[in-house]
Amino acid sequence: MKLVVLEKESLGTDLDITYFNEFGEVDYYDRTVYDEIADRIADADIVIANKVPLNESTLSGAKNLKIICETATGYNNVDLDYCKARGIRVTNVVGYSTPIVAQHTFAMALYLLEKLPVYDTYVKNGDYAKSPIFTCFEPFFTELEGKTWGIIGLGNIGRKVAEIAKVFGCRVIFYSASGNNTTSDYERVDFDTLLAESDILSLHCPLTDRTQNIINAEALAKMKKTAILINVARGPVVDEQALYDALMSGQIAAAGLDVLVKEPIAADNPLAKIQDSTKLLITPHMAWGSHEARERCAREVYKNIQSFLAGEERNVLV
Numbered sequence: 001m002k003l004v005v006l007e008k009e010s011l012g013t014d015l016d017i018t019y020f021n022e023f024g025e026v027d028y029y030d031r032t033v034y035d036e037i038a039d040r041i042a043d044a045d046i047v048i049a050n051k052v053p054l055n056e057s058t059l060s061g062a063k064n065l066k067i068i069c070e071t072a073t074g075y076n077n078v079d080l081d082y083c084k085a086r087g088i089r090v091t092n093v094v095g096y097s098t099p100i101v102a103q104h105t106f107a108m109a110l111y112l113l114e115k116l117p118v119y120d121t122y123v124k125n126g127d128y129a130k131s132p133i134f135t136c137f138e139p140f141f142t143e144l145e146g147k148t149w150g151i152i153g154l155g156n157i158g159r160k161v162a163e164i165a166k167v168f169g170c171r172v173i174f175y176s177a178s179g180n181n182t183t184s185d186y187e188r189v190d191f192d193t194l195l196a197e198s199d200i201l202s203l204h205c206p207l208t209d210r211t212q213n214i215i216n217a218e219a220l221a222k223m224k225k226t227a228i229l230i231n232v233a234r235g236p237v238v239d240e241q242a243l244y245d246a247l248m249s250g251q252i253a254a255a256g257l258d259v260l261v262k263e264p265i266a267a268d269n270p271l272a273k274i275q276d277s278t279k280l281l282i283t284p285h286m287a288w289g290s291h292e293a294r295e296r297c298a299r300e301v302y303k304n305i306q307s308f309l310a311g312e313e314r315n316v317l318v
Helices: 018-023 034-040 080-086 098-113 116-124 156-167 191-197 217-221 240-249 291-309
Strands: 002-005 025-028 046-049 067-070 089-091 148-152 171-175 200-203 228-231 254-257 280-282
Touching: 002 018, 018 025, 018 291, 067 291, 080 089, 089 291, 098 116, 098 156, 098 200, 098 228, 098 254, 098 280, 098 291, 148 156, 148 191, 156 171, 156 200, 171 191, 217 240, 240 254
Parallel strands: 002 025, 002 046, 046 067, 067 089, 148 171, 148 200, 200 228, 228 254, 254 280
Antiparallel strands: none
16 A cells, blocks of 8 residues: 655654554655645555645546545545545544643633733743732632633533533533534523623534634624633634724633634734733644644544555544
């Protein structure tokens, strides 16, 4: 078998993934741009990819291609209809990042809730050393206990966040954008109730027609002025201009984002103008990327290939 890894760098330089060599000859590329795809996979049996577009234009010359393995849960970069017509199997990986994305959700929420950058600066710039008292608690901050934690997207990650929020003493409510989640484990509410009652609102939903720009100007206007928004789902579920306006006007208190509409962040993204870290925290789409999660992801891809070669179905999309 000929394997081609198109975006090895997306799995990190700290992982040893040479175990893929067990399947045959492997070409490893740290990153691949659009114009390089077709040439690099021309004689591949197996393609391992993450974000690069895999469609008729890039796949038509890959006559030996049997399976595409996504190193992610999302598969928006793959034309599934074309692959189905060609008899190309497509697999993804699920659940590998749940612990770390939930962890990062709370890291951002607590950072913003306790206004930690102000206190860190207060100590490091020497002001604490000059203080006449042993403590400082301005700007004032509050506790998670007793707050209402709202969730959009009660899948694996959303459920993990709900579990942790309950341990912190939060009331947990959720909104099902698809309308299909009927669990009674947590309180299901309508969208307006979610917006009006959430002290922390975290997003863990897939990007669909229903969720694109679900957090827009109208939604933000219905939220508490003390609310914190956390987005670890997909960038386009939030209207970035509307969020900028809401943060600058004090319509909501703060936001933590690990995902953006365009990544890396575009120079003209209005959110890039906000330098106040108590108001806005942006991390570079790394919530999923602990060493352990990336190792699980790569191993899941290995198992997907192993299953395919054994004639078994595992994590199959088409």
